[in-house]
Amino acid sequence: xxxxLQAEIDLRALINNFHFIKSIVKDANPKNxxxxxxxxxxxxHGVIEVSRTLEHLKVDYLGVAFYDEAVFLREAGINCPILLxxxxxVEGVFKYNLTPVIFDIKYAEELSNYAKRKNLMLxxxxxxxxxxxxxxxxxxxxxxxxxxANMPNLKLEGVMSHLSVAEDYDWSLQxxxxxxxxxNCLKTININPLFHIANSAGLFFNKALFDAVRPGLILYGxxxxxxxxxxxxxxxxxxxxxxxxxLPKNTPISYGKTFITKRDSLIGVIPIxxxxxxxxxxxxxxxxxxxxxKAPVVGIxxxxxxxxxxxxxQEAKIGDEVIILGSSGEEKITAWDIADWSDxxxxxxxxxxxxxxxxxxxx
Numbered sequence: 083x084x085x086x087l088q089a090e091i092d093l094r095a096l097i098n099n100f101h102f103i104k105s106i107v108k109d110a111n112p113k114n115x116x117x118x119x120x121x122x123x124x125x126x127h128g129v130i131e132v133s134r135t136l137e138h139l140k141v142d143y144l145g146v147a148f149y150d151e152a153v154f155l156r157e158a159g160i161n162c163p164i165l166l167x168x169x170x171x172v173e174g175v176f177k178y179n180l181t182p183v184i185f186d187i188k189y190a191e192e193l194s195n196y197a198k199r200k201n202l203m204l205x206x207x208x209x210x211x212x213x214x215x216x217x218x219x220x221x222x223x224x225x226x227x228x229x230x231a232n233m234p235n236l237k238l239e240g241v242m243s244h245l246s247v248a249e250d251y252d253w254s255l256q257x258x259x260x261x262x263x264x265x266n267c268l269k270t271i272n273i274n275p276l277f278h279i280a281n282s283a284g285l286f287f288n289k290a291l292f293d294a295v296r297p298g299l300i301l302y303g304x305x306x307x308x309x310x311x312x313x314x315x316x317x318x319x320x321x322x323x324x325x326x327x328x329l330p331k332n333t334p335i336s337y338g339k340t341f342i343t344k345r346d347s348l349i350g351v352i353p354i355x356x357x358x359x360x361x362x363x364x365x366x367x368x369x370x371x372x373x374x375x376k377a378p379v380v381g382i383x384x385x386x387x388x389x390x391x392x393x394x395x396q397e398a399k400i401g402d403e404v405i406i407l408g409s410s411g412e413e414k415i416t417a418w419d420i421a422d423w424s425d426x427x428x429x430x431x432x433x434x435x436x437x438x439x440x441x442x443x444x445x
Contacts, residue, residue, distance in 0.1 A: 276293040320403055372404055373397060
């Protein structure tokens, strides 16, 4: 079944963003590795095409959340190293040549025992807690890592943590200092793996650029610093006007009568709703672009349908293109705009709209 929503993914923009990231990290440390985060279907951009592009660019690693995501990549022919961030899979990491992230001793022991039985070596990364409170070793960390590093058939390739408020310099510096202390502790016992903590926002903290970085959002053209120059959004989301209705003043629009026309109005019926990832929170708050002009969302966003006010765009016609996310003429709507209107974050906007739309790739 096909719905009307279409996402255009500009892989040229992805390439530009990758080179932008590379220029930052290589200036700080020419040996710095890039772990491109492609979890959640590459933030809604389509993990196969995105990963193929990144592999062609010779990215050092791809990062996924769960085992099934990694299997999907391997079965699609992706061969570059894959870091498995949040899982406890054992047998499969050997079958598909994955690099698991270990966040407790028990998982390390399970992997070591399996590797020893099969007479195999396995590269691993270890996650440590520095202030996120989510996953990672958090007691006697240096000693625990020493224990893991000495387990049979495991090769400690990396140690990682995660910035919890990357926009807060002082707090991030506390996390970075904890990781630095750990690095120094391990160095005294001749354990020298790759260290990494920098996410997209962390790329701009020199002290966060250890031996590798993990860009996610910035790969797809967005940054928490919204004025950042040099990156380009990869995704445009669009549909078409399904119908146009001329309605008199005092006509209620959509469920609940939350919007009533204050004048004779031209109302566009747009085939997108919360089933397509267009949040209900955008009711009476969002905008769409028609013929280079912004039109406000009016009434409650329905499951499959949303209405917009076209009264100021009298030239609009049935079948006209509607930009949900992207630009037309001098107007643009970014994922941050939609996030602000719906009280969320750009990550959720991209993963929601991108995952539901029919994708078209621009090379």
